[in-house]
Amino acid sequence: MANFLIILFIMSLIYVAKVEMVKSYFSLMAVQGIILFGLAYVELKENEIVQLLFILVETLIFKAIFVPIFLSRITKHKIHRHHSGPIKGYYSVLFSTAIIVISFLCGYMLHDELGADADLQAKYFTAAISSILVGLFIAINNRDLVTHLISYLVIENGIFLLSLALGSSMPMFVNAAILLDIFTSVLIMGIFFNKMKDYFQNTDSSQLSQLKD
């Protein structure tokens, strides 16, 4: 089950790198939230019930429902298609696939360095590194501020997967930290995003060029 969900997650990463309609991003974030919910349940069901509930609420309510709705609200009826960067369309698919393949190779090479539960860790490690790198790729490749927010969420999802590689050794601390991180950053970035939208009329980051040497 976990393998199936990880494959789904990785497929969603390729799709996130390719998407052009802003609306699709929010659906994809919701899908990733649900996949992470499934993975957290499969891997952590042996944990204490309070910890498990906390993580499940975090993934399902926060990642799969709250964040996509919040982002959808702040961009409502204003932006339909984001400003794509230098690597467009299917080239993005190729690029993100290359990132995933490299992450697989890294995961394979580091297999022996991993702890006792090496197989479990290797698959999460690979998916996590793929997600972090694809997130960075999206941030660099796109000029739109909404896409920047999405890239940040993709990176955070990667870090959540990395925390699953730790199994049950510190889930409460990790998840409280991730929740704090996403909550504060997304909310505050959301607030500033609204201000930017009002000030600059659109959300193309190339307009952010006032500050220079």
Add this chain to the structure above:
Amino acid sequence: MLYSFFGLTAILSLTAYFVRSRNINHGITLAYVGLMGGLGYYLTQHVGKPLNDFFYCDTLGLIFYFILLLVTLVSSIHYVKFVTFRDIKSDVESLHNAGTIFFTGAIVGVLLTSHFGILWAFMEATTLGASILIYHNRTRESLEATWKYLFICSIGIALAFAGVLFLGLAGQQVSNIDFSFSTIRSVSTELNPVWLKACFLLIVTGFSVKLGLVPLFNVDIDAKDASPSQVGASLSSVLMNAGFIAIYRFYEAFSHTSILPWMNKLLMITGILSLFFSAVYILKVKNVKRMFAYSSMEHAALVMIAFSCGGIGYFAAILHLIMHSLVKASLFFQVSQMHRIYDSKLDEKIGSYLRVNPLGGIVLLLGFLSIIAMPPSGMLISELMMFQSLIANNYWWIAILVLLMVLLIIYGLAIKMLGIVFLKKSSASINMRGVTNFESVIQLVLIIIVFYIGLFRPEIIVQSINSAIESLPS
């Protein structure tokens, strides 16, 4: 005690946000500084002891705590003058004071925690606090700087968190591990070096934005430019110290493992690259605030280079940070006055400053001499120690390279600063409204402290730094 302090920080921050009366609002900020003074006294009685399960007070934390106290006090005094002159709206002022208290409280957490997870959480909190402060002017520039700072810092902090998780992966091979500094230090030799390297790399990358180093330095420069000068002063001094202490905690914990030479190489590369970028930008920059921001980057780079050499370099790095914090804060405070007089941050529109504002001109001149490490500046001592440590390690080529880049930076700074202080510029328009010597006197005191440290090397400072680095390998 410490939990009460954080509780009171939250209460005072919220109160400052809701209170709209200017006098009460500033009173709250000063009351907070008083509270910090009380905590400072408590800390001096508990040096080297745990304060509770997650916090302890070591000498390094204490040194940076008192610098934080001093800079926050001076910054609060300058802000009173700033709002009077600029006619700032009461809600902006309230939010700024609330943000200052929150930001300062978060840095206190970074300085005093004994747990890697909590260290990370407080670093995240400094990002949020700093964003509030950077957005102060409500201009297009401040909005741009805030957005960039928030976004890049969030990514940096997320990467640093991945670093903490790598530490968790390393710790899985050891039973009963928690994330306290003492535990990690005691088991560090049993941890897998591959994960420790990955952890340290991500920590340096993530927290580089706080120190203003390569790779994430750009947003830090923009933030110092677009925010009020007293915010720039805090970012260039206390936040830089917080960034350093965060990296230092990981370095210290891993310093007795086989990755020590690798960590030193990483810090050396980061330092040299940062020095290179600061040299390039200082030569072309025209904006005085950005120039000082790049100068901070230069000094952060020198600190990293010195620290990576080990031995006497450790001492030099911490001494340099202490003095840089005081000098750079006073220079940023002085820029606030200069901006008031000339209504510009561009060096081509600022001239004859020594004649226009004699005491301010003296502050600027002495501050300039300090940052280029000219005698009697104490920074000369720390920079000499840095070169001494480079040569002691047989890094002759690096010493020459660093020297060349430092000379380029001195040239770039001298051309602009001497022009500002002495040259008459036709495009300069002068308005002396609201300029008093009081602010310059405070800044002068900060610079004189640095001269005093350089000339007399007070025993308390030397002992404190030696005590702070005694756990590091010689």
